[in-house]
Amino acid sequence: MKLITGDLSPYSAKIRMQIYAMGITDIEFGLPAEFMTGKFSKISPIGRIPVMEVGDTIIPESEIIAEYLDDIYPEKSMVGDTPMERAKVRIVSRIADIYLMNNIFMSLSQLMTKTPNQGILDLLLGQVKRGMGALEQHIGTGDFAVGDKLTRADCTLVPALWMCQNTVPRLGTENPILATTKVAAYWGEIQKNEFADKIIEEMKRGMKARLDGTEAKMRAEALEKEKSSQP
Numbered sequence: 001m002k003l004i005t006g007d008l009s010p011y012s013a014k015i016r017m018q019i020y021a022m023g024i025t026d027i028e029f030g031l032p033a034e035f036m037t038g039k040f041s042k043i044s045p046i047g048r049i050p051v052m053e054v055g056d057t058i059i060p061e062s063e064i065i066a067e068y069l070d071d072i073y074p075e076k077s078m079v080g081d082t083p084m085e086r087a088k089v090r091i092v093s094r095i096a097d098i099y100l101m102n103n104i105f106m107s108l109s110q111l112m113t114k115t116p117n118q119g120i121l122d123l124l125l126g127q128v129k130r131g132m133g134a135l136e137q138h139i140g141t142g143d144f145a146v147g148d149k150l151t152r153a154d155c156t157l158v159p160a161l162w163m164c165q166n167t168v169p170r171l172g173t174e175n176p177i178l179a180t181t182k183v184a185a186y187w188g189e190i191q192k193n194e195f196a197d198k199i200i201e202e203m204k205r206g207m208k209a210r211l212d213g214t215e216a217k218m219r220a221e222a223l224e225k226e227k228s229s230q231p
């Protein structure tokens with residue numbers, strides 16, 4: 001199996017954290033040139049990472065990949081032990097994916113425009129704050145997001161909260177974690193977890209590559225290679 005993944009991609013980081021925590025060691029990681037040249041929909045019609053390649057089949061969407069890993073390694077499954085625990089894990093994971101990460105991601109597009117649209121930012125970051133409020137109600141009070149052990153809820157939340165902390169202030173809005181109590185306590189604690197720490201370091205590496213121009217250079221090289229290979 002091969003995971004198409006990027007260091008800074010929070011949806012990819014979520015799957016990497018699950019793979020590390022489940023102790024799966026035979027999945028290859030990579031990012032094809034097509035992702036950098038804007039042609040990734042040739043590989044996966046949705047055009048986004050992560051994607052899991054299993055033989056000739058591709059599985060897009062982080063939540064589907066997460067479920068697939070749990071299904072093929074049921075003895076290591078990270079979705080919880082009882083129907084109620086599984087429901088709670090899925091709720092937290094869904095809040096992180098849909099209400100936090102998706103809105104943050106869309107708002108980041110405004111950083112790439114010369115004149116950011118404040119209306120768009122207000123709408124999307126308002127939704128992030130609302131999602132954070134919901135998370136504050138649903139998250140547990142122990143060291144983990146749900147129950148007393150690491151689950152997929154943590155794998156989704158760690159990259160989502162890292163994105164909240166490290167990108168939302170760049171959009172002119174206070175880090176929404178600061179307005180919470182339970183989420184803030186959880187965030188302080190979960191960063192000590194070895195698998196959380198590992199993906200946070202990878203995301204930092206991705207952020208550095210974005211900011212210092214390494215990523216742009218790789219994209220330019222990939223585009224150049226594509227151009228020179230055309231007849």
Ligand SMILES: N[C@@H](CCC(=O)N[C@@H](CS)C(=O)NCC(=O)O)C(=O)O
Pocket residue numbers: 008009010011012047048049050060061062063097105
């Ligand atoms: N719902 C998707 C979202 C994936 C997503 O948005 N990935 C970003 C990187 S974190 C991406 O590939 N963006 C490229 C694009 O939008 O063209 C999932 O859960 O996997």
